[in-house]
Amino acid sequence: xxxxxxxxxxxxxxxxxxVTLRCHQTENHxxxxxxxxxxxxxxxxxxxxxxxxDTDKGEVSDGYSVSRSKTEDFLLTLESATSSQTSVYFCxxxxxxGGVVEKLFFGSGTQLSVL
Amino acid sequence: xxxxxxTQPGMFVQEKEAVTLDCTYDTSDQxxxxxxxxxxxxxxMIFLIYQGSYDEQNATEGRYSLNFQKARKSANLVISxxxxxxxxxxFCAMRGTGFQKLVFGTGTRLLVSP
Numbered sequence: 001x002x003x004x005x006x007x008x009x010x011x012x013x014x015x016x017x018x019v020t021l022r023c024h025q026t027e028n029h030x031x032x033x034x035x036x037x038x039x040x041x042x043x044x045x046x047x048x049x050x051x052x053x054d055t056d057k058g059e060v061s062d063g064y065s066v067s068r069s070k071t072e073d074f075l076l077t078l079e080s081a082t083s084s085q086t087s088v089y090f091c092x093x094x095x096x097x098g099g100v101v102e103k104l105f106f107g108s109g110t111q112l113s114v115l
Numbered sequence: 116x117x118x119x120x121x122t123q124p125g126m127f128v129q130e131k132e133a134v135t136l137d138c139t140y141d142t143s144d145q146x147x148x149x150x151x152x153x154x155x156x157x158x159x160m161i162f163l164i165y166q167g168s169y170d171e172q173n174a175t176e177g178r179y180s181l182n183f184q185k186a187r188k189s190a191n192l193v194i195s196x197x198x199x200x201x202x203x204x205x206f207c208a209m210r211g212t213g214f215q216k217l218v219f220g221t222g223t224r225l226l227v228s229p
Binding site for chain 2: 031033035040041042043044045048050058088090092094103104105106108109
Protein backbone atom coordinates (compact mmCIF):
# COMPACT_ATOMS: atom_id res chain seq x y z
CA UNK A 1 0.00 0.00 0.00
CA UNK A 2 1.63 3.22 -1.23
CA UNK A 3 -0.61 5.42 0.93
CA UNK A 4 -2.52 7.15 -1.89
CA UNK A 5 -6.12 8.18 -1.42
CA UNK A 6 -8.30 9.61 -4.16
CA UNK A 7 -11.58 11.36 -3.53
CA UNK A 8 -14.27 11.10 -4.56
CA UNK A 9 -14.32 7.55 -5.94
CA UNK A 10 -17.29 8.29 -8.16
CA UNK A 11 -18.82 11.54 -9.35
CA UNK A 12 -21.58 12.48 -11.73
CA UNK A 13 -21.78 16.09 -12.80
CA UNK A 14 -23.33 18.27 -15.47
CA UNK A 15 -21.66 19.93 -18.42
CA UNK A 16 -20.28 23.34 -17.55
CA UNK A 17 -19.86 22.78 -13.83
CA UNK A 18 -16.48 22.93 -12.10
CA VAL A 19 -15.12 19.71 -10.61
CA THR A 20 -12.16 19.12 -8.30
CA LEU A 21 -10.58 15.75 -7.69
CA ARG A 22 -8.26 15.25 -4.75
CA CYS A 23 -5.23 13.05 -4.34
CA HIS A 24 -3.67 12.62 -0.91
CA GLN A 25 -0.46 10.76 -0.13
CA THR A 26 1.06 9.82 3.19
CA GLU A 27 4.56 8.88 1.96
CA ASN A 28 6.06 12.36 1.39
CA HIS A 29 6.92 11.62 -2.25
CA UNK A 30 8.10 14.53 -4.34
CA UNK A 31 6.48 13.54 -7.64
CA UNK A 32 2.75 13.22 -8.14
CA UNK A 33 0.76 12.67 -11.32
CA UNK A 34 -2.73 12.78 -12.75
CA UNK A 35 -3.60 10.36 -15.56
CA UNK A 36 -6.85 9.66 -17.35
CA UNK A 37 -7.81 6.26 -18.71
CA UNK A 38 -10.04 5.83 -21.75
CA UNK A 39 -10.77 2.72 -23.82
CA UNK A 40 -8.34 2.42 -26.73
CA UNK A 41 -6.01 5.06 -25.30
CA UNK A 42 -4.48 3.44 -22.27
CA UNK A 43 -3.41 5.96 -19.65
CA UNK A 44 -2.52 9.48 -20.67
CA UNK A 45 -0.76 12.04 -18.52
CA UNK A 46 -2.73 15.19 -17.73
CA UNK A 47 -0.43 17.07 -15.34
CA UNK A 48 2.30 16.23 -12.91
CA UNK A 49 4.03 17.91 -9.98
CA UNK A 50 7.64 17.79 -8.87
CA UNK A 51 7.20 19.70 -5.65
CA UNK A 52 5.02 22.17 -3.79
CA UNK A 53 3.76 24.74 -6.28
CA ASP A 54 5.83 23.10 -9.05
CA THR A 55 3.68 21.58 -11.77
CA ASP A 56 3.90 20.89 -15.49
CA LYS A 57 1.62 19.83 -18.31
CA GLY A 58 1.26 16.36 -19.72
CA GLU A 59 0.00 15.30 -23.13
CA VAL A 60 -3.73 15.97 -22.51
CA SER A 61 -3.74 19.05 -20.27
CA ASP A 62 -6.30 21.21 -22.11
CA GLY A 63 -9.32 21.89 -19.91
CA TYR A 64 -7.53 20.87 -16.71
CA SER A 65 -5.62 22.73 -14.04
CA VAL A 66 -3.77 21.47 -10.97
CA SER A 67 -2.53 22.78 -7.68
CA ARG A 68 -0.15 21.53 -5.04
CA SER A 69 0.00 23.71 -1.97
CA LYS A 70 1.21 20.90 0.31
CA THR A 71 3.45 17.93 -0.36
CA GLU A 72 0.69 15.49 0.46
CA ASP A 73 -2.11 16.93 -1.68
CA PHE A 74 -2.43 17.24 -5.46
CA LEU A 75 -5.69 18.65 -6.80
CA LEU A 76 -7.05 18.29 -10.33
CA THR A 77 -9.67 20.82 -11.43
CA LEU A 78 -11.93 20.74 -14.44
CA GLU A 79 -12.89 24.40 -14.71
CA SER A 80 -15.95 23.72 -16.86
CA ALA A 81 -16.59 20.02 -17.32
CA THR A 82 -17.39 18.66 -20.78
CA SER A 83 -18.68 15.25 -21.85
CA SER A 84 -15.27 14.45 -23.38
CA GLN A 85 -13.84 14.55 -19.85
CA THR A 86 -15.91 11.56 -18.81
CA SER A 87 -13.17 9.15 -17.84
CA VAL A 88 -11.43 7.30 -15.06
CA TYR A 89 -8.85 9.49 -13.37
CA PHE A 90 -5.84 8.04 -11.62
CA CYS A 91 -3.45 9.76 -9.29
CA UNK A 92 0.03 8.33 -8.95
CA UNK A 93 3.26 8.86 -7.04
CA UNK A 94 6.70 7.78 -8.10
CA UNK A 95 9.35 5.90 -6.23
CA UNK A 96 12.80 6.79 -7.44
CA UNK A 97 16.34 5.61 -6.98
CA GLY A 98 19.00 8.22 -7.64
CA GLY A 99 16.43 10.46 -9.30
CA VAL A 100 15.33 7.72 -11.72
CA VAL A 101 11.73 6.58 -11.59
CA GLU A 102 11.58 2.87 -11.00
CA LYS A 103 8.01 2.48 -9.83
CA LEU A 104 4.80 4.40 -10.18
CA PHE A 105 2.13 3.64 -7.60
CA PHE A 106 -1.47 4.43 -8.40
CA GLY A 107 -4.49 5.40 -6.37
CA SER A 108 -7.77 3.53 -6.75
CA GLY A 109 -9.12 5.88 -9.40
CA THR A 110 -12.08 8.24 -9.72
CA GLN A 111 -14.87 7.44 -12.15
CA LEU A 112 -16.14 10.79 -13.46
CA SER A 113 -19.24 11.06 -15.59
CA VAL A 114 -20.13 14.38 -17.22
CA LEU A 115 -23.74 14.47 -18.45
CA UNK B 116 9.42 11.56 -27.46
CA UNK B 117 8.62 8.09 -26.24
CA UNK B 118 6.05 5.78 -27.76
CA UNK B 119 4.77 2.39 -26.64
CA UNK B 120 2.96 -0.03 -28.95
CA UNK B 121 0.96 -3.03 -27.81
CA THR B 122 -0.43 -4.76 -30.89
CA GLN B 123 -2.47 -7.48 -29.19
CA PRO B 124 -5.87 -6.17 -28.08
CA GLY B 125 -6.69 -9.56 -26.56
CA MET B 126 -4.96 -12.81 -25.72
CA PHE B 127 -6.28 -16.18 -24.58
CA VAL B 128 -4.35 -18.80 -22.66
CA GLN B 129 -5.21 -21.96 -20.80
CA GLU B 130 -4.49 -22.29 -17.14
CA LYS B 131 -0.94 -23.46 -16.33
CA GLU B 132 0.41 -22.50 -19.74
CA ALA B 133 2.86 -19.69 -20.39
CA VAL B 134 1.87 -16.58 -22.33
CA THR B 135 3.82 -13.70 -23.88
CA LEU B 136 2.39 -10.21 -24.13
CA ASP B 137 4.08 -8.05 -26.73
CA CYS B 138 5.40 -4.55 -26.25
CA THR B 139 7.56 -2.50 -28.58
CA TYR B 140 8.85 0.96 -27.85
CA ASP B 141 10.37 3.88 -29.64
CA THR B 142 12.82 6.32 -28.14
CA SER B 143 16.01 8.11 -29.03
CA ASP B 144 17.16 8.14 -25.41
CA GLN B 145 20.08 6.00 -24.34
CA UNK B 146 18.82 5.64 -20.80
CA UNK B 147 15.22 4.64 -20.23
CA UNK B 148 13.04 2.34 -18.21
CA UNK B 149 10.30 -0.11 -19.11
CA UNK B 150 7.39 -1.12 -16.91
CA UNK B 151 4.49 -3.53 -16.89
CA UNK B 152 1.26 -3.00 -14.99
CA UNK B 153 -1.74 -5.24 -14.42
CA UNK B 154 -5.28 -3.91 -14.15
CA UNK B 155 -7.84 -6.48 -12.95
CA UNK B 156 -11.56 -5.94 -13.38
CA UNK B 157 -11.64 -4.16 -10.02
CA UNK B 158 -9.77 -1.29 -11.69
CA UNK B 159 -6.64 -0.80 -9.62
CA MET B 160 -3.26 -0.52 -11.34
CA ILE B 161 -0.76 -3.03 -10.02
CA PHE B 162 2.97 -2.66 -10.68
CA LEU B 163 4.46 -5.94 -11.95
CA ILE B 164 8.00 -5.47 -13.18
CA TYR B 165 10.64 -2.92 -14.19
CA GLN B 166 13.61 -3.10 -16.57
CA GLY B 167 16.28 -0.43 -16.91
CA SER B 168 17.87 0.00 -20.32
CA TYR B 169 21.32 -0.66 -18.92
CA ASP B 170 20.31 -3.73 -16.94
CA GLU B 171 22.17 -6.67 -18.42
CA GLN B 172 19.85 -9.32 -17.05
CA ASN B 173 16.18 -9.63 -17.92
CA ALA B 174 14.04 -8.62 -14.97
CA THR B 175 12.06 -11.31 -13.17
CA GLU B 176 9.46 -11.13 -10.41
CA GLY B 177 8.03 -14.49 -9.46
CA ARG B 178 6.05 -15.81 -12.43
CA TYR B 179 6.64 -12.62 -14.40
CA SER B 180 9.68 -12.01 -16.55
CA LEU B 181 10.49 -9.27 -18.99
CA ASN B 182 12.06 -10.42 -22.25
CA PHE B 183 14.13 -7.34 -23.05
CA GLN B 184 15.57 -7.19 -26.58
CA LYS B 185 17.22 -3.82 -26.90
CA ALA B 186 18.17 -4.02 -30.57
CA ARG B 187 14.59 -4.88 -31.49
CA LYS B 188 13.20 -2.33 -29.02
CA SER B 189 10.93 -4.88 -27.50
CA ALA B 190 10.02 -5.54 -23.87
CA ASN B 191 7.64 -8.47 -23.84
CA LEU B 192 6.07 -9.72 -20.64
CA VAL B 193 6.17 -13.46 -20.08
CA ILE B 194 3.79 -14.99 -17.56
CA SER B 195 4.64 -18.56 -16.70
CA UNK B 196 2.11 -21.09 -15.40
CA UNK B 197 -0.92 -18.86 -15.95
CA UNK B 198 -3.57 -18.72 -13.26
CA UNK B 199 -7.24 -17.72 -13.46
CA UNK B 200 -6.39 -14.65 -11.42
CA UNK B 201 -4.08 -13.45 -14.19
CA UNK B 202 -7.11 -12.51 -16.29
CA UNK B 203 -6.79 -8.72 -16.56
CA UNK B 204 -5.64 -5.83 -18.71
CA UNK B 205 -1.88 -5.48 -18.99
CA PHE B 206 -0.16 -2.21 -19.79
CA CYS B 207 3.39 -1.65 -20.94
CA ALA B 208 4.94 1.74 -20.15
CA MET B 209 8.23 3.55 -20.43
CA ARG B 210 10.06 6.62 -19.20
CA GLY B 211 12.89 8.37 -20.97
CA THR B 212 16.13 9.95 -19.85
CA GLY B 213 15.63 12.68 -17.33
CA PHE B 214 11.90 12.18 -17.34
CA GLN B 215 9.94 11.43 -14.24
CA LYS B 216 6.77 10.58 -16.15
CA LEU B 217 5.59 7.40 -17.83
CA VAL B 218 4.06 6.89 -21.26
CA PHE B 219 1.65 3.96 -21.53
CA GLY B 220 0.56 1.64 -24.31
CA THR B 221 -3.08 0.90 -25.05
CA GLY B 222 -3.05 -2.40 -23.21
CA THR B 223 -3.69 -6.09 -23.85
CA ARG B 224 -6.60 -7.94 -22.29
CA LEU B 225 -5.59 -11.42 -21.14
CA LEU B 226 -8.17 -14.11 -20.50
CA VAL B 227 -7.10 -17.29 -18.75
CA SER B 228 -9.44 -20.24 -19.20
CA PRO B 229 -9.67 -23.37 -17.01
